[in-house]
Amino acid sequence: MIKVIELKRTVTDSNDRDAECLRCELTERGIFLLNLMSAPGSGKTTLLSRTITDLVGKARIGVMEADIASDVDALRINALGAESIQVHTDGMCHMDAGMTRNGLMGLEGDLDIVFLENIGNLICPAEFDTGAHRNMMILSLPEGDDKPLKYPLMFQKCDALIITKMDTAPYFDFDLEATKERVRALNPAISIFPLSAKTGMGMNEWENWLLTEWEKQKNA
């Protein structure tokens, strides 16, 4: 049975301040929070499933699944034996810091790393600080290499970009080098990880980055 939290819009005029407070509290509690943003169907849950399995024994990972409706993602994470909570956003197209705080209350046990799987949307989530320590974006190869041109803010706001479904490269016209150039023109400091959660290609590089950033956060 998946827990589902029905969130309402949090009443505050200062999301940025709320986000700073939440980040501070999570740091105190030793939880490293990552905000995962992407378009619908980019493979966030598949990526997380593989990451959780790969990192068993290295980090206790929890996942907060944010969706308009359904609990299919939380069920998938739950089936791995990992701690997960499904939150519904009352039709809202993004998560803010207050919603993130309320959702986190549903996660139990001692956790090292928590992923917020934000609503599938490349626009609105980029505008709201959730209180996460790192922001990440997932672009799936089938979506095309023109996305940095169309959704620049999302690429600017993220610390890492993961390009998923790389195993399908033979079947699409996708220029990886052009994508990297377009992304770096918007955000020179971003880390970029092309990978396939299906075949495992590139997973190591991404997981090493995750563990390194977690380590940095513990020592911050």
Added chain:
Amino acid sequence: MIKVIELKRTVTDSNDRDAECLRCELTERGIFLLNLMSAPGSGKTTLLSRTITDLVGKARIGVMEADIASDVDALRINALGAESIQVHTDGMCHMDAGMTRNGLMGLEGDLDIVFLENIGNLICPAEFDTGAHRNMMILSLPEGDDKPLKYPLMFQKCDALIITKMDTAPYFDFDLEATKERVRALNPAISIFPLSAKTGMGMNEWENWLLTEWEKQKNA
């Protein structure tokens, strides 16, 4: 040189009334307006490019491309010799009727059918009537068959669903029949067209629907 219109949020508290007026005016002018909604990277522009080429001599088609930034989509349509206008939404995640009206002013010449390529987003655009005669959604096969569970409102609001990139079916786990069932549970009246704009498979069925609906509108 692509024309770009920078739209601002239209100041109105009655989008539904604006949308009704715009629909009425377009009917008077003999323009059939279709609102195309989808996630980013679903293949809207590729579908429209093939449709425009296939229907040369049958219908004069124009396209309004709505994006946060860039003019890559309008350039692609323009290269076909079709009338197109790029509109930028000032960071907004959807088009409303007032914005649609302002964007339409940039389209020149006598047109029979106009497509509004709405912002790539499965959430917010579903909540705003643009004044279109028909609403359509594009789901690309790589996005997965769970989308009707996660974004029910979008599927409920549409007259037609096009499932694109069907040529990539061998490389993904996508259950077409399950998708149809989930969609019809939300919206029994919706027309569903699985197709590949790359290979041409299924294009006829979709184009016949388009011409039939246009005919119905002319006789309405």
